[in-house]
Ligand SMILES: NC(=O)c1ccc[n+]([C@@H]2O[C@H](COP(=O)([O-])OP(=O)(O)OC[C@H]3O[C@@H](n4cnc5c(N)ncnc54)[C@H](O)[C@@H]3O)[C@@H](O)[C@H]2O)c1
């Protein structure tokens with residue numbers, strides 16, 4: 250079960266599941282486009298096995314959900330919300346900054362929140378109240394005016410409580426590719442959004458990628474992943490526990506141990522086997538372990554290069570001087586430094602966002618943060634003095650481009 254990986258072949262094949270579902274997902278999108286709500290009802294019956302009576306969740310159902318959730322769990326969600334909110338508040342920049350670059354020319358940036366955002370909260374193989382918070386709390390902090398959420402039925406009351414704590418405006422009980430299509434295109438019940446954020450399985454992720462011409466998306470955030478970079482000081486039990494934690498999400502989840510110590514790979518394998526035997530989610534984990542394994546490297550330089558090539562969603566650094574390695578890694582969605590930084594801390598409550606790029610996309614995208622919910626406009630305030638300072642440069646380049654009206658728009662002002 251616990252295998253050595255040919256890492257180049259593994260990297261080359263890691264998007265095959267996503268590619269495989271693009272065709273069926275295109276058909277789902279086409280149905281939602283053509284049939285609207287009727288397609289949502291039919292696809293929900295087909296994929297979730299549920300005859301939906303109403304797509305929208307009424308506000309009273311969110312309020313009533315508190316009665317069905319343990320008080321300690323509600324308190325934990327409130328505490329997690331506060332930590333996530335505090336971390337994302339730190340990312341807030343100035344709404345407007347202006348800087349005089351030279352006399353008469355002041356430049357700056359104005360930042361404004363998006364107006365309407367859709368959050369996808371997964372719910373197929375597990376309920377994800379934590380993801381409900383991760384997608385919607387930063388949107389609130391950024392000042393997005395309308396936040397809607399789609400999540401598959403039956404919707405857990407815990408997810409409803411989390412969405413209520415975060416203060417979402419609308420909730421729809423639809424999941425999978427059809428939910429992404431509904432938010433991107435709009436149906437009779439689900440008004441379209443400007444941007445979709447949130448993770449999901451390969452169907453959800455493929456739909457986001459296929460619809461990105463019509464709606465802005467955050468990034469591909471598919472089945473969970475972890476890479477662990479470990480040396481002889483690492484604790485095999487801690488590593489195995491982190492591996493199982495990500496493997497239990499999805500049969501398509503993937504976990505890679507990159508280590509300088511041959512014996513560690515065996516010790517982690519033994520711990521994984523011991524722990525998986527007692528897991529309720531054994532079946533999912535075993536399939537995920539089929540996509541997972543270890544890579545032996547000669548030293549930490551090769552280890553860091555291997556991690557950069559993998560560009561994992563989560564990186565756990567388990568070496569004697571982890572902060573030194575932190576500075577050398579480039580490609581990872583979220584980095585967990587040292588033996589006590591369990592990935593589950595970031596998944597739930599430390600305050601960082603757990604919505605992160607997968608399938609190697611951490612090499613080019615950043616995880617969910619405040620910037621995803623804002624747009625920025627550059628600003629210039631130019632006086633006559635400033636115009637005279639740059640007029641010659643503008644006119645010369647504009648004339649050279651043959652765009653004489655551009656040049657003239659400055660010349661008329663210079664004269665005036
Ligand atoms: N990368 C991240 O930031 C991040 C964060 C949290 C969770 N996740 C991932 O989110 C995923 C959650 O997956 P999930 O399945 O539990 O929930 P999900 O909500 O993503 O998917 C469930 C939906 O999938 C659709 N579906 C299922 N089988 C289908 C089929 N054969 N054809 C078409 N559609 C089908 C159904 O409509 C169902 O509603 C996991 O992969 C987990 O690892 C990722």
Ligand SMILES: N[C@H](CO)Cc1c[nH]c[nH+]1
Pocket residue numbers: 377379380472473474495562596597603604605
């Ligand atoms: N590990 C997931 C991101 O890949 C996030 C999550 C939600 N709940 C538990 N874990």
Ligand SMILES: [Zn+2]
Pocket residue numbers: 473494495498596
């Ligand atoms: Zn997790």
